Each structure stands twice: as C-alpha cells, then as structure tokens.
Amino acid sequence: MIELQNVTKYYGNFRALDGISFSVAKGEVLGLLGPNGAGKTTAMRILTCFLPATSGRATVAGYDVFEDSIEVRRRLGYLPETPPLYPEMTVKSYLKFIADIREVPSSKQRARLDQVVVRTALGDHLDRVIGTLSKGFRQRVGLAQALLHDPEVLILDEPTVGLDPNQIIEIRGLIQDLAADHTIILSTHILPEVSMTCKRVVIINEGRIVAVDTVENLEGKGGQTTRYKIGLKPVGLDWKNAIEGVPGARIEHETVKGDLVHFDLCLPPEGGYEKVFQAVVAKGHVFVEITPARASLEEVFLRLTRSEENGASEKEVAA
Amino acid sequence: MKILAILRKELQTYFYSPAAYIVFGSFLLIVGYLFWIVLVSSKVANLEPLLYNAAFILLLASPVLTMRLVSEERRSNTIELLLTSPISPVEIVIGKFLACFLLYLILIGLTLQYPAILHAYAQNLDWGPIISGYIGLILLGAAFIAFGMFASSVTENQVISAMITFGGLLLFWIFGWAKLVLDNTLGEVMSRLSLFERYQEFLKGMVDSGNVVFFLIFTITWLFIATRVLESDRWR
Numbered sequence: 001m002i003e004l005q006n007v008t009k010y011y012g013n014f015r016a017l018d019g020i021s022f023s024v025a026k027g028e029v030l031g032l033l034g035p036n037g038a039g040k041t042t043a044m045r046i047l048t049c050f051l052p053a054t055s056g057r058a059t060v061a062g063y064d065v066f067e068d069s070i071e072v073r074r075r076l077g078y079l080p081e082t083p084p085l086y087p088e089m090t091v092k093s094y095l096k097f098i099a100d101i102r103e104v105p106s107s108k109q110r111a112r113l114d115q116v117v118v119r120t121a122l123g124d125h126l127d128r129v130i131g132t133l134s135k136g137f138r139q140r141v142g143l144a145q146a147l148l149h150d151p152e153v154l155i156l157d158e159p160t161v162g163l164d165p166n167q168i169i170e171i172r173g174l175i176q177d178l179a180a181d182h183t184i185i186l187s188t189h190i191l192p193e194v195s196m197t198c199k200r201v202v203i204i205n206e207g208r209i210v211a212v213d214t215v216e217n218l219e220g221k222g223g224q225t226t227r228y229k230i231g232l233k234p235v236g237l238d239w240k241n242a243i244e245g246v247p248g249a250r251i252e253h254e255t256v257k258g259d260l261v262h263f264d265l266c267l268p269p270e271g272g273y274e275k276v277f278q279a280v281v282a283k284g285h286v287f288v289e290i291t292p293a294r295a296s297l298e299e300v301f302l303r304l305t306r307s308e309e310n311g312a313s314e315k316e317v318a319a
Numbered sequence: 320m321k322i323l324a325i326l327r328k329e330l331q332t333y334f335y336s337p338a339a340y341i342v343f344g345s346f347l348l349i350v351g352y353l354f355w356i357v358l359v360s361s362k363v364a365n366l367e368p369l370l371y372n373a374a375f376i377l378l379l380a381s382p383v384l385t386m387r388l389v390s391e392e393r394r395s396n397t398i399e400l401l402l403t404s405p406i407s408p409v410e411i412v413i414g415k416f417l418a419c420f421l422l423y424l425i426l427i428g429l430t431l432q433y434p435a436i437l438h439a440y441a442q443n444l445d446w447g448p449i450i451s452g453y454i455g456l457i458l459l460g461a462a463f464i465a466f467g468m469f470a471s472s473v474t475e476n477q478v479i480s481a482m483i484t485f486g487g488l489l490l491f492w493i494f495g496w497a498k499l500v501l502d503n504t505l506g507e508v509m510s511r512l513s514l515f516e517r518y519q520e521f522l523k524g525m526v527d528s529g530n531v532v533f534f535l536i537f538t539i540t541w542l543f544i545a546t547r548v549l550e551s552d553r554w555r
Contacts, residue, residue, distance in 0.1 A: 048403040050552075073405045084400035086328070088335035093328075100324030101404045145400070 001026040001183045002047065002153060007056035009042050009207075016042040018207040019056070026152075029179045031198035031215075032187040033301065039207040040187040041081060044157050047185070048078045060153055074103065077151035077182075081158050083142025087131030091122060091141055094130060095148060102149035112148055120144045120174065136167035143174065154184045160193060172196055191301060203301065228265040228273065231289030232280070242279040249276050260288060321406045325414025326421075329388070333422055338387075342380050347429060349376055354433050364441030366434055367522050370452040373430065374459055374518055377423075378492060381460070382484035384422060385467025386477040388415045389549070393475035398552075408549035412542055416468055423460040427453070448524035455521025458534035462514060463488060465541035472545040488514070 002024040009017040017039045024030045032040045045051040046058055049069040057064065063071040086094055095116070099109045117123050120140040125133065130141060139159065146154060159175065160168045175197050178184065188194060194201055195215050203211040203218075211218065232239060239261070243249050248268035255262045267273055280287070333339040350373055357368045392398040401411055434449050463484075470483035495513035498506045510516050514537075517530045 045399075048399075050399055050403050070405050070407075073403055076403065078399075078403050080396060080399045082396050084395070084397040086332065086395075086397060088332055089328070093331060097324055097328045098400075098404075101321050101401070101406045103321070103405055 001028075001061060002030075002185065003057075003059045004043070004047070005057045007043070007046060007053045007058055009039075009046060009051065010054045016207055017046075017053075020204065020207070020209055021056075022202050022209065022212055024183055024185060026183055027181075028200065029175075029184045029186065029198045031194035031201040032185055032204065033189065033191070033194055033201050034187075034204040035189055038204045040204065041157055042207075043204070044078075044155050044185065044187060048076055048155055049073055074149075075152050077146035077149065077154045079142045079146045079154075079156045079159055081161065083138050083145070085130045085138055085141060085145075088129065090127055090129055091133075092126040094141065095144060098145050098148050104149050112150065116144045116147050119147065119177070121170075136163050136170070139163060139167070139171060143171070147178070152183060154178060154182045156184065156186045158187055158189070160188070160190065168193075226267045226271060226273070227292075228267070229289065229291040230263055230265045230287065232261045232263075233259060233286040233288055234261055235284045235286075238283060239280060239285050242283050242285070243276055245279060246272055246275045248272060262289075321410050322414040322417070325406075325411055326418045329415050329418030330421065332387075333384075333418070338383055339422060342383050343426060343429075346376060346380050346426060350430055350433070354436075364437045364444050366437065366449050366452065369430075369433060370449075370456060370522055371519075374456060374515075375492075377426075377456070377460065378463060378488050379485070381423070381463040381467055381488070382470075382481040384419055385464055385471055385484055386481040387471065388419065388468055389472040389545070390475050390477045390480045394477075402549075402552060408546045411549060412468060412472075412546045416464060416542055419464045419468070420461060423464060424457065427456055427460065445524075448522060451521050451524050451526045454526055455518050455530075458521075458531060458538075459514060459518050461538040462534050462541075465538040465545075466491075469541040469545040469548070472548040491515075 004023070005021050007017055007020045008015070020039070020043060022030075032043065034040050042051065046053045047060060047065060049065050049072055052066055059065065060072045061075050063075075065072050086097075089097070095113055096109070099112065104112050117126065120143050122137070122140055122144060125137060130138065133141065143156075143159070146156070156175070160171050163171060172193060175184065175186065179197065186193075186197060198215060200212070200214050201218060202209055240251065243251060243265065248270075249272065250266040252264040252266055253262075265273075265276065267276070277287070277290075350369065353372050354369055358364075361368075389398070392401060402408075431453075434444075434446075438444050466487055467480075467484040470487065471477075471480040473483070474480050491513065492515045493513070495510040495516040497509040500506065501509070511533075514534075517533055520527055520530055
C-alpha cells in the first residue's frame with residue numbers, strides 16, 4: 001500500500017533523510033518511532049506530497065507521490081503535528097470546507113459528516129468556534145478532517161502530543177478503532193503508544209532506519225533481564241534470602257512502606273520466576289502486587305538510537 | 320466546486336475578522352469626507368476628484384485586505400492542509416482572488432451613493448466619465464489584489480506581505496513620473512507600466528481597450544506568479 005525506496009531528503013546541506021526504505025501492507029498499522037528531529041515528519045511530508053524527496057521513490061496505493069500526486073492525495077488522510085485548523089471557523093463550517101476540497105460528493109457529505117462526528121465524539125461541539133476549543137478537541141477536529149473523505153491511508157504525525165492522559169487514551173482508542181479498516185502510519189516518540197497501537201515499528205534516528213521489526217521482536221531484543229514490580233507483605237526478615245536464593249534473581253529499588261515492601265525483581269533472560277515465587281510463598285510471605293514490567297522497548301529504543309555515536313562509551317558502562 | 324469552497328471560506332474569514340470592517344469603515348468615512356469637501360468647495364457636480372482620490376486610498380487599503388490571504392495559511396500551517404488535499408494551487412489562488420475581489424466590489428459598490436446623490440440634485444449630470452471611472456476602479460482593484468496575492472504568497476509574515484504590496488503598488492503608481500526626467504523609450508515604457516497613468520484615462524471618460532488589456536494582463540501575471548510560488552513548495 002505504501003512504499004518508500006531509498007528516499008533521501010536534503011534541506012540545503014542538511015540531510016534530513018538518508019536512504020529510507022520501508023513498506024506498509026494494506027490494513028497494517030506501522031509506527032514510525034524516533035527522537036525529535038529524526039526525520040519522522042519529513043518522511044510523512046514526502047508521503048503526503050507536501051515535500052518532494054531529493055532522491056528515491058515513494059508510492060501510495062501504487063501511485064508515485066511526485067508523478068501522480070493528486071491521486072495520492074485523494075487516497076490520503078493526513079493529520080500534521082499541529083492540526084491544520086482555521087480558528088475563526090466553527091467546527092461545522094470547517095468540516096464542510098474540508099468535505100468540499102477533499103471532493104466528497106455533496107450527496108454524501110451529510111452522511112460522512114455524521115459518521116465522522118460520531119467517531120470523534122464531536123457531536124456537541126459542531127457550532128463552537130475552533131479557536132475556543134481545548135487542545136484535545138482541536139486534535140479531534142484534526143482527526144475528523146483526516147477521516148472525512150474516508151481515505152484508505154491515514155498518516156498521523158504525533159497524534160497524541162500535548163494531550164492530557166485522558167485525551168491520550170481517547171485518541172489511542174480511536175486509532176485502534178480505525179486500524180480495523182485503514183492502513184495507518186503513525187509517528188511518535190512515545191513508546192507505549194507504539195506497543196498499544198502498532199504491529200510493526202520502524203525506528204529512525206538522524207535520518208536513517210536503525211530497526212524495522214514487530215513490537216514483540218523488538219521487546220525481545222530489549223534487555224538481558226526480565227523485570228517484575230513486586231509488592232510484598234513479608235512475615236519476618238528472611239524474604240530477601242528466599243528470593244536471592246534463586247540463581248540470577250536480584251532485588252532493585254527496594255522501598256518499605258508500613259508493613260509492605262515494594263521492589264523490582266530482576267530475573268535472567270531464561271526466566272525462573274516460578275522458583276522465586278514458590279520460594280517466597282513457601283516461607284509464608286504474601287504477595288500484594290506482581291506486575292510484569294517489560295518496558296524494555298524503551299531500552300531497545302535508547303540502545304538503537306544512541307548506539308552509533310555513543311557505542312564505545314556505552315560498552316564501558318556495560319562492562 | 321473546490322474554487323467555490325475556497326471562496327466561501329475566505330469570505331467567512333473576512334467577516335469573522337475585524338480587519339475587513341475596519342477597512343470598510345475607514346474607507347467609507349474618508350470617501351464621504353472627500354465628497355463633502357470637494358462638492359462644497361467646487362460647487363460642481365463632478366465625481367472625477369473623488370474617484371481620483373478613492374483610487375489612492377484603495378491603494379493604501381488593499382494591502383490590508385490581501386496580506387493574510389496566503390501568509391496566514393503559511394504561518395498557521397494550514398497550507399499543509401491545502402497542499403495535501405486534491406486541490407491545485409490554481410484553484411487555491413483563483414478562489415482566494417475572487418473572494419477578495421468580491422469584497423472589493425462591495426466596497427466600491429457602497430460608494431455608488433455619491434453619484435446617486437449628484438444625480439438627484441444636479442441637472443444633466445454627465446454619466447460617461449463616472450461609468451468609465453468605475454470601470455477603471457474595478458480593473459485597478461483586480462490589479463491591486465493580484466499583486467497583493469503574490470506578495471502574500473512569498474512570506475508567512477502578514478506585515479512583510481503588506482509592506483511588499485504597498486511598496487510595489489506605490490512604485491507601479493508613480494512609474495509614470497519617469498517621463499518627467501527620461502525623454503526616451505525607457506521613460507515611455509515606464510509610464511506605460513504605470514497604473515496611475517492608465518487609470519487617469521478612465522477618469523477622463525475613455526475606456527481604451529489597450530488599458531483594459533493592460534490591467535487584465537497585469538492581474539493575470541501576478542496571479543500566475545503567485546500560483547507558481549505555491550507550486551514551487553512542492554518541488555523545492
């Protein structure tokens with residue numbers, strides 16, 4: 001559905017993208033991950049025909065973004081990083097304008113508008129002036145704009161940036177919803193977002209792809225330890241021995257609050273959590289919390305995006 | 320119709336923002352004042368001095384109407400929306416031009432009260448120069464707006480856009496003065512490029528097809544350049 005072949009982009013002498021290639025299958029949700037300034041927005045702008053690539057080729061639904069840009073634009077819904085809104089318009093007149101320039105036939109505009117408004121939960125706000133809306137609502141109007149012409153492909157540039165936690169959850173839910181019948185590219189620098197919404201991830205740093213893989217595989221590559229957040233109500237003081245008696249098990253970040261102990265349990269990659277838990281329970285201690293903390297995508301990300309320049313120093317730290 | 324959608328949106332924006340009202344208000348106030356001064360001092364039912372001055376006031380006012388046309392889209396990143404929609408720069412430019420031109424026509428239309436007043440009180444008012452003067456004013460407006468559109472397309476800063484428009488139009492206005500110094504072909508060419516010289520002929524009651532064509536070409540040229548500037552975003 002979407003394909004980039006060896007795409008390079010220079011801004012003057014600055015190389016923003018350096019030979020990027022990846023493809024997205026129909027119906028797939030791909031996460032574009034990278035630190036700020038990595039080239040995510042540039043890649044998306046090339047795909048949406050806003051910017052030309054300096055060299056290389058990009059196609060959407062079989063159409064070249066440069067040669068057949070209008071066909072590409074017909075099939076795309078795009079939410080830029082700052083939602084492109086006209087603050088003086090009302091939500092309704094704005095969406096009507098979008099429907100017109102996105103070539104939604106006037107006979108279908110009503111129905112499309114109703115659907116999109118339901119999906120983005122904007123129903124009660126249609127007559128409000130966009131300039132008076134909160135950031136979360138603006139983001140929803142931005143999404144509504146991208147969905148209005150029912151595009152096959154959605155390109156969302158950091159759709160949750162700057163939102164409060166509730167709004168983030170709403171927008172993520174909406175994206176998961178959309179994933180059922182759209183091909184989506186989503187850029188972000190927030191990792192949980194990727195593991196929640198995407199199947200596959202492209203990690204870019206300084207204009208180059210450093211990894212393309214599924215979320216599971218990347219998490220697997222992550223760390224050498226498996227981590228659990230543990231809350232324990234110990235009887236007596238020998239709970240530490242029970243854990244550390246199991247080979248490879250370590251306790252980190254230990255805190256005591258009242259009669260509860262909280263800590264991170266670090267296990268070797270081959271696991272062994274059964275032994276630890278059995279040993280602890282056998283001594284009569286009570287677990288109040290066991291949370292697998294596999295936040296290791298963070299570690300992968302940091303390792304991959306830092307490795308090139310800091311390769312040497314990081315090895316020293318590791319040693 | 321995508322051009323209509325742009326036109327409608329631009330008109331909405333004009334009427335939501337105070338700029339259009341301020342331009343309308345101050346223009347009508349000044350023109351009304353001038354009408355009174357000219358009429359009472361000369362005691363002649365002649366609209367020429369008024370139209371002569373109105374053109375210059377419009378030269379000052381039109382940058383305010385055109386400055387945000389494209390600049391504001393650039394500044395607020397809505398240009399990204401327009402250029403990633405299946406709409407061509409030509410449609411964007413024409414839609415915006417028509418919206419601003421329509422506003423201009425309304426503004427000019429509101430001054431028709433003055434010939435009407437003259438008509439009511441003066442015997443055998445000469446309508447010829449008035450009609451040709453208004454034709455000139457309309458063509459002049461198209462030229463002003465087209466140039467302003469170009470100036471707006473090259474910058475995301477409305478103030479700079481207005482200054483380019485104002486400076487450029489003023490230059491085209493006074494090009495004719497070169498004739499006073501240069502008694503050669505260059506002087507002649509420059510005076511033929513002058514918007515003011517051309518407009519003056521309309522005020523005298525002449526609708527010269529050469530002048531009409533000049534204004535049309537002037538308008539189309541700047542609109543075309545504005546279109547190319549917008550397009551160039553996509554291949555730069």
